Amino acid sequence: MTDPRPGKRGVRLLAANNTLMLLAVAIILFATFSLMSQSFFSRYNLRTFLINLSFFVIVATGETLVLISGNLDFSIGGVIALTSVLVARLNELGVNIYLAMLLSLLVGALTGVLNGWLVVKMKLNSIIVTLGTSAVTAGLALVISNALTIAIFEDTLGFLGRGTIARIPVPIVLMAVAVTFASIVLHRSKSGFKIYASGANSRAAYISGINTDSIQLVLYVICGFAASLGGLVLTALSAVGMPRHGVGQEIAIITAVILGGVPLGGGKGSVVGTLIGMFIMQVIYNGLTQLNVIPYYIQIIQGLLLILIVTVYVRSERISRGVKQ
Amino acid sequence: MSANGRRQPFLRRLVNLATNSRTPAPALVVFLVMICAVFGGFNPLFFSWQNINSIINNLTFIGVLCLGMTIIIVTGEIDLSIGSNIALCSVLVTKMFDFGFPVVAVILAVLSIGLAIGVLNGLLVNAVGINSIIATIGTMTTLKGLALLFTQTKPMTVNPFYSFLGRGYVFQVLPITAVYFVVLLVAFSYVLKYTVLGRNLYYVGANKVAARLAGINVNRTKYIAFAISGLVAAFAALIITSQLSHGRPEMGEGAELEVITIVVLGGISIFGGIGNYFGVVVALIIMTVIGNGMVLMDLPIFWRYVARGVILIIALLIDAVKTKRRQVTIKLKSVRT
Numbered sequence: 195m196t197d198p199r200p201g202k203r204g205v206r207l208l209a210a211n212n213t214l215m216l217l218a219v220a221i222i223l224f225a226t227f228s229l230m231s232q233s234f235f236s237r238y239n240l241r242t243f244l245i246n247l248s249f250f251v252i253v254a255t256g257e258t259l260v261l262i263s264g265n266l267d268f269s270i271g272g273v274i275a276l277t278s279v280l281v282a283r284l285n286e287l288g289v290n291i292y293l294a295m296l297l298s299l300l301v302g303a304l305t306g307v308l309n310g311w312l313v314v315k316m317k318l319n320s321i322i323v324t325l326g327t328s329a330v331t332a333g334l335a336l337v338i339s340n341a342l343t344i345a346i347f348e349d350t351l352g353f354l355g356r357g358t359i360a361r362i363p364v365p366i367v368l369m370a371v372a373v374t375f376a377s378i379v380l381h382r383s384k385s386g387f388k389i390y391a392s393g394a395n396s397r398a399a400y401i402s403g404i405n406t407d408s409i410q411l412v413l414y415v416i417c418g419f420a421a422s423l424g425g426l427v428l429t430a431l432s433a434v435g436m437p438r439h440g441v442g443q444e445i446a447i448i449t450a451v452i453l454g455g456v457p458l459g460g461g462k463g464s465v466v467g468t469l470i471g472m473f474i475m476q477v478i479y480n481g482l483t484q485l486n487v488i489p490y491y492i493q494i495i496q497g498l499l500l501i502l503i504v505t506v507y508v509r510s511e512r513i514s515r516g517v518k519q
Numbered sequence: 520m521s522a523n524g525r526r527q528p529f530l531r532r533l534v535n536l537a538t539n540s541r542t543p544a545p546a547l548v549v550f551l552v553m554i555c556a557v558f559g560g561f562n563p564l565f566f567s568w569q570n571i572n573s574i575i576n577n578l579t580f581i582g583v584l585c586l587g588m589t590i591i592i593v594t595g596e597i598d599l600s601i602g603s604n605i606a607l608c609s610v611l612v613t614k615m616f617d618f619g620f621p622v623v624a625v626i627l628a629v630l631s632i633g634l635a636i637g638v639l640n641g642l643l644v645n646a647v648g649i650n651s652i653i654a655t656i657g658t659m660t661t662l663k664g665l666a667l668l669f670t671q672t673k674p675m676t677v678n679p680f681y682s683f684l685g686r687g688y689v690f691q692v693l694p695i696t697a698v699y700f701v702v703l704l705v706a707f708s709y710v711l712k713y714t715v716l717g718r719n720l721y722y723v724g725a726n727k728v729a730a731r732l733a734g735i736n737v738n739r740t741k742y743i744a745f746a747i748s749g750l751v752a753a754f755a756a757l758i759i760t761s762q763l764s765h766g767r768p769e770m771g772e773g774a775e776l777e778v779i780t781i782v783v784l785g786g787i788s789i790f791g792g793i794g795n796y797f798g799v800v801v802a803l804i805i806m807t808v809i810g811n812g813m814v815l816m817d818l819p820i821f822w823r824y825v826a827r828g829v830i831l832i833i834a835l836l837i838d839a840v841k842t843k844r845r846q847v848t849i850k851l852k853s854v855r856t
Contacts, residue, residue: 317843318835319789321652322597322779326831329776333824341821445660458650490667497660501643504657508648 213455216470223474227481234484241363245355247476248369249427251469254447255372256420258468259413261451262380263406264393264460265313267414268324270421270447272331273302274440277425279335281351282344282435291350299422305331306418310411328444335437344435355430365427372420376465389413393460449500450475457507475499543786543837547801551808558812565815572694578807579696580759584778585785585803586707586796587751592782593711594744595724595791596644596651601752601778603662604636605771608756610669613766622681630753636662637749641742659775666768685761696758708796720744724791773824780827781806784834790842806830 228235253270260267277298284294309327313320357364380386391399392406400406421440428439454471456463475496482492559565584601591598608629615625636658643654687695711717719740722730731737752771760766785802787794809830810823 312832312836316836316839318839322783322789323832323835325776326780326828326835329773329824329828329831331828333821333826333828336821337819337825340819445656458653488668490664493664493667494661495664497657497662497664500660501649501654501657504649504653505643505647512648 213464213467213470216454216467216474220470220474220477223477223481227477227484231481231484234481239480239484243476243480245363245365245431246480247472248363248365249424249431250443250447250450250472250476251369252365252372252427253421253424253443254450254468254472255376255465256413256417257444257447258451258454258456258463258465259376259380259389260410260417261448261456261458262393262460262463263389263410263413264396265320265410265414266324266448266458267309267417268321268444268448269305269309269328269331270417270424271440271442271444272328272333272335273305273418273421274425274428274443275335275437276305276331276338277301277422278429278435278439279339279344279437280435281426281429282346283338285346285348285351286344291348295351295426298426299419301331302418302420302422302425303415304418305421306415307411309418310414313414314407314411332437332441339435339437341437345433346429346435347433351426351430352433353430354427355432365431368423368427372423373465373469380465385409390461393462395461445500446475446496447472449496449503452500452507453503457511458504543784544798544801547784547798547805551801551805554805554808554812558808558815561812562815565812570811570815574804574807574811575697576694576762577811578803579694579700580755580762581774581777581781581807582700582800582803583703583751583755583758584774585781585799586703587748588775588778588782589785589787589794589796589799590707590711590720590744591748592779592787592789593724593791593794594720594741595727596741596744597655597779597789598637598640598745598748599652599655599775600636600640600658600662601748601755602771602774603659603666604633604749604752605756605759605774606666606768607636607662607669608633608753609760609766609770610666610768611766612756612760614669616678616681622678622684625681626757629757630750633749633751633753633756634746635749636752637746638742640749641745644745645738645741663768670768681761682764685758696762699758704796704800711796716740716743721792724793726792776831777806777827780831780834783838784830788838788842789835790838 233239253274257267257270280301281294281298284297285291289297305327309320309324312318312323312327354364354368359367380389388399388404388406388409391402391404392409396406396410425440429435432439450471451463451468452458452471453474454463454467454469456467478495478499479492482495483489555565564570588598588601611632612625612629615628620628640651640655640658643649643658644651647654649657683695685696689695689698711720719730719735722733722735723737723740727737730740755774756766756771759770781802782794782799783789784805785794785796785799787799806827809826813823813826814820
């Protein structure tokens with residue numbers, strides 16, 4: 195922890211997964227945008243901001259768990275699209291809305307089972323496999339919807355996006371539940387310890403009697419389920435099932451998870467870190483939009499941010515391991 | 520394979536054929552003949568000269584990309600940024616023609632931009648030390664944003680000579696792009712098989728530490744692989760803009776997945792160090808024929824994405840089974856000695 199070179203201290207702090215420092219960055223960014231733009235700190239925008247944030251955080255919670263256990267899941271974008279289109283299409287066909295929602299949630303869970311089986315049992319590279327399942331799910335979403343947007347005006351589903359519980363919007367409640375649940379599992383249960391262990395060194399964990407395979411598989415299922423839930427929330431918010439929902443957002447979500455302190459190999463990090471990471475990214479996104487910046491710049495910033503964050507982590511990892519470069 | 524003399528089920532034998540031989544090419548050729556028969560049965564137009572010409576025309580764009588991706592994957596790395604690289608390059612072609620650049624200048628400029636992007640990827644992987652998948656996803660997002668930023672809806676000034684470069688026919692029969700592809704294929708095969716650089720690419724992919732200890736400059740080899748990948752993507756962008764006479768930021772979207780699918784299906788191990796171009800070319804023809812046949816069968820285009828994902832997963836499974844067998848063999852050998 196003690197580094198004689200003063201110049202590296204910032205890097206070291208970030209490397210030590212200093213959630214406080216991330217929080218400071220988040221607050222500084224938030225304050226800056228509030229000062230720069232009148233509309234940013236308006237009640238209406240903050241509400242929109244928080245609801246958008248909750249959609250992302252619900253999905254990112256699952257991704258965080260998978261990443262901590264040492265894998266990656268790129269299929270979440272496709273799962274969101276497929277869930278969204280499926281629920282709208284089933285509703286259009288006159289299927290009971292509860293059944294439709296249940297079936298759509300199953301999509302994510304089943305994709306998770308497939309991902310988990312391919313990665314854990316068949317020992318395939320998790321990134322390439324989930325890019326494959328992402329192509330399948332996004333393709334099926336296009337097939338089902340015929341690339342059209344399907345309107346869905348359904349109060350039961352709409353409640354997930356537009357409803358309130360005790361005057362708090364439902365997506366925010368769902369986000370709070372997801373983050374609390376995942377935090378309790380990670381930090382206050384035996385399974386949480388096993389998740390960290392299988393990410394930090396899956397071989398050692400396996401030898402110590404932890405069933406790393408079943409843990410990683412279950413986490414894939416949870417991640418798929420979370421993505422489906424996020425898909426339902428997004429459908430409810432926008433009142434349309436759309437095959438473009440969620441496409442490409444897996445990159446934003448994974449960037450946020452890494453920014454939140456989960457290293458690429460897994461074994462470290464927390465859901466609260468992810469929440470703050472996502473908060474930072476959404477503040478940048480929302481703030482730049484309020485400042486009338488062309489959205490394409492935001493995409494460029496997102497890509498550069500991913501490279502920058504990973505660079506910082508890789509460098510600090512090397513410094514802390516004492517590898518000379 | 521039938522040690523106990525019993526006939527094995529068809530599926531089992533097919534899996535054996537695909538996973539046992541050094542290259543999956545024989546199994547792929549059988550599969551190719553099968554799907555050609557099916558598509559030809561559904562629509563006799565499939566075997567018309569016009570359709571075969573269109574298959575060849577479609578094949579070259581993805582085929583050129585496969586040449587570069589093979590080199591990257593053999594080296595044990597991956598380049599997901601090629602799709603966005605194409606998008607950016609095609610948009611820049613439009614821009615430069617708008618500014619009135621001469622054809623040669625445009626071609627040279629675009630090729631050097633592609634090369635620069637490749638070197639940038641190499642820099643992120645080598646000098647910074649980021650996992651190549653994540654690094655190229657970062658550049659993918661950034662380049663896509665740049666391409667969208669530069670977009671102009673104005674149609675491109677079509678230069679007849681530039682159009683001819685991608686649309687012309689040799690002896691009025693063979694698409695000129697097929698000639699480019701064959702020339703490049705021969706050159707790439709030669710480099711991969713018969714030159715020091717080609718051998719180095721295999722060694723680096725098979726075992727980086729051993730390669731370094733054997734005196735191979737691992738970093739330089741990886742730089743070259745990434746540079747080639749970027750250069751090839753720029754060349755593909757030139758082909759597609761010339762064929763379609765315009766450039767837009769959606770060009771090349773999803774190309775990286777299709778190309779990886781073909782390369783892995785063609786027997787290039789995703790773990791690096793194994794495979795050759797023969798299987799890749801057969802896999803390339805298979806994927807192009809599937810795309811073409813689906814159009815002829817009037818299936819919605821979206822089924823192609825689904826098929827692509829499914830085939831990618833199957834190809835990865837075959838690769839994993841083969842790798843597992845190879846590791847078992849190596850273990851057995853080491854026990855014996």
